[in-house]
Amino acid sequence: MSKSELRPYHWPSHLKKQTSQLWYGCDYNPDQWPEDVWDEDIRLMNQAGVNVVALAVFSWSRIEPREGVFDFDWLDRIITKLGKANIGVNLASATASPPAWLAQSHPEILWKDERGDTVWPGARQHWRPTSPVFRTYALKLCEAMAEHYQNNPYVVAWHVGNEYGCHNRFDYSDDAMRAFQRWCKHRYGTIDVVNEAWGTSFWSQRLNDFSQILPPRYIGAGNFQNPGRLLDFERFSSDALKEFFMAERDTLAKITPDIPLTTNFMVSSQGFTLDYDDWGSQVDFVSNDHYFMPGESHLDELTYSSGLVDSIARRMPWWLMEHSTSAVNWRPVNLRKEPGQLVRDALAHLSLGADAICYFQWRQSQAGAEKFHSAMLPHAGEDSQVFRDVCELGNDMEDLSDAGLAGTVLDKSPVALVFDYESQWASEHSSVPSRNVQHSTEPLDWYRALLDLGVRADVVPVRSGWDTYPLVVLPSLYLLSRKTSERLHDYVSKGGRVIVTYLSGISDNHDRIWLGGYPGTIRDLLGIRIEEFAPMDRSIEGSMDHLDLTNGTVAHDWADVITSLADDTHVLASYQADSWTGMDGVPALTLRNWKQGKAAYLGCRLGREGLRKTLPELLEAMKVKDLQKPDESQGDHLRVERVSEDGRNRFVFLFNRTRHPVQVQVEGQVLVGSLTGIDKDGKQAILQVNGALVQRVVGHRH
Incomplete structure (x- = not known):
């Protein structure tokens, strides 16, 4: 079933036809x-x-x-x-x-x-x-x-x-089975293409006919479903x-x-x-x-x-x-x-x-x-x-x-944080290097770390126009189709800046591993090659449960074993670890100038706090257009703008992100002040805990 064309936008009309009413x-x-x-x-x-x-x-x-x-x-x-x-x-x-x-x-x-x-x-x-x-x-x-x-x-x-x-x-009935068979036939055409996509040579799962396709029904406790079939059943169910x-x-x-x-x-x-x-x-x-x-x-x-x-x-x-x-x-x-x-x-x-x-x-x-x-x-x-x-x-x-x-x-941010439903589905099944790490565990950490630095990112689906942003972050984008890979190459070649993280580019859109070392089709762009993963588990006594980085941050849950670098790939941080781990001196954060753009790679999970400490230096090194130097002093409140079509009216929303009062600047006409106090001069406001301020600013932004 192909993805459908965009339906025309049609907003409901108010009973009295007030076009400006919420x-x-x-x-x-x-x-x-x-x-x-x-x-x-x-x-x-x-x-x-x-x-x-x-x-x-x-x-x-x-x-x-x-x-x-x-x-x-x-x-x-x-x-x-x-x-x-x-x-x-x-x-x-x-x-x-x-x-x-x-x-x-x-x-x-x-x-x-x-x-x-x-x-x-x-x-x-x-x-x-x-x-x-x-x-x-x-x-x-x-x-x-x-x-x-x-x-x-x-x-x-x-x-x-x-x-x-x-x-x-998810429905596993016979009705669903027959519909899933029809869906697969429409998507793949022949059963041989299904076998190739799902890798059915493994465990003698080869299919001779579409009638042999079943939903991923119960197969016994502790057993492992075919990942390709699981991913397609997720798609089919949607x-x-x-x-x-x-x-x-x-x-x-x-x-x-x-x-x-x-x-x-x-x-x-x-x-x-x-x-x-x-x-x-x-x-x-x-x-x-x-x-x-x-x-x-x-x-x-x-x-x-x-x-x-x-x-x-x-x-x-x-x-x-x-x-x-x-x-x-x-x-x-x-x-x-x-x-x-x-x-x-x-x-x-x-x-x-x-x-x-x-x-x-x-x-x-x-x-x-x-x-x-x-x-x-x-x-x-x-x-x-x-x-x-x-x-x-x-x-x-x-x-x-x-x-x-x-x-x-909503006013456009300079940063696009890319989200992908299919990467989430593929990274959450049982036969993965670590069940503690999925695509969903990373984007919110990045979003919050950027907010801590006074930067609100746009969260955008992988099919969207992310390549129109000055900076793109791919947080654990497990699935990377050849088409998306080519799009990413084109974006960076024309001057785009991208940050790619661990668990990205591992498999194609059928959840088949890209061979030759990770991260598959974007190794050349990033100038790195990963041979294997080094998951960490704090519950296993005597195992590696964390890794210190030379930039003062600490990695948990996941690290990549980067073994090869291009000559022009710069190491911004590496691991400091005991020799028995095999991770001492392994690159953790890299940056490469590629054609007119820049591509960075973070090979571990740092969490919100580690990202907040890492981002100022990384963003400065990447020289992102339209992104001012992050200011941690602005992280105590969230600033969001909505703009009119002609750009002359801006509505500035300010929210307290802390557990203490926060002082903010009044920029225009105050429309709403919830748990907010304004000083006598009308130039400063105090946002109490859970406080918010909405103001209108007239005129184009300079």
Whole structure:
């Protein structure tokens, strides 16, 4: 299945057609409550500034209580109430969880795990993406929804499905098997090409026919799956869900072509469920669900994830479909948000390109699996700090709308931090040199280390336009296709600067090792050759558990054994170790001038702190255009800019990254100051812990 062409961008219109207004709202589940609560909900929504709600996400059993019998009356009533209160409706296709009658009548729609056990109803997403029976019923529902609401003036967008693959990402049923076989035939053409791609000569796995292809079902404890098949099953699973989404989308769009469509992704530093960069081309506008990571990484991880969403959205405004006002419900310990974080987090998502801020959900549930998940209106009711913060944020959203924030875009960073879903999938399986190291463990460390030096990087997918940046970082990009390698050579030859790290360029796009020494097809560019890896493990007594570098940093978990250097490759740091390790004097950090550009290689895992210490000297040596000398004194706060199309209006967002008050400079008109104090002269501001400041600066930047 080939990657699809980019779908035209189509942003929802407000009920009163205000083009400059930001969206603010939530998931709303009125079917969980008696109707005498609805008017009270709408009164409080207006008080909070809510102007949009997502409806009917999990309402299939209420809309179609019995097969072929549709009940839209209750939904009509609440949509009319909301619309008359100037609250738009982001209407769901309602297919996320099938009703009990469907699973009872057609148990063949239920997905199976790798052991062949049926996943029974009782939660959600208990359906197979490849089930023709489920597709038939789901598309009938989509058709009925579209026909009923095609002329409703209050429906501003379609919310197709919900968090595809959150629970049914991998299905090992016979339906999935047949679909996987068809996918492989479409991708490879002949079974011989499959055998070559998967290396099936190993362990006598050679296939004679596509009918012999199986999903990676259970093969016994402690055994190892074929890596090529695993990688392709990851790709297939993303494509299978995407194909189902597109079928829903097209059914809705055929009847309601003027209503924009989206579905909520789950992009975070820990979430790699689907190839969201590929999916991003198939929605009218990108939406994301993001839930905070508690602890000291909270703000950094949030902005890292939102930066990646902005890239997936092709730097167009995107929609934050879900986040939480406070605690979630699925962690072993569900920490609440600290004072100030409700407003601060929303402003942070806005700063990274979101033009819509929404929560799960409006009213906190009284029953069900998510009754302890926070909401805009908590169990305590409107007389609560959470609801007061929700209202404060609503006022902030209105002020930012009036100031013209909507439609502006994230200012481009001089640094591109490249992320690759397929490298993550390939590096996380069981037969790798170290399970403590994956592609996902490195990009966030780089992002945070750069922030510590006052530099915000753009997080960009490998398919994106990273070669337009002055500096590119490839953090543990395990898979490197020949096409990407050629693109990298061309980038550096024309003056680009690149930093490549350990675990990069190991395999091709089939997870077949590039031979001749690592890192394969970019050895010539970097001027190095690696013969083997030196993983480290602090849990094995007597083994090498760390390596000291000559620049004062310390490597853990992974080091490369670099044995050969080109004559013009300079060693910027090497290892200092006991002779028994075989690592004393081995190069750890190198730099090579190649044609008009420069290429650096870091052969070990330094972590955030080690990178922060290493980067100033490295960046100075690389002479990166448009990147000022990093300033550690600027690392106590995060600075993000959004700019208007003509560049005359800039919105500067400042956030405190520390546990103490931080002084920052006031540059323009202060629009929002959350936990912030301004001095009498209006030139300095103090950001308290979890504080944020938003200001508008008029005029082109010098």
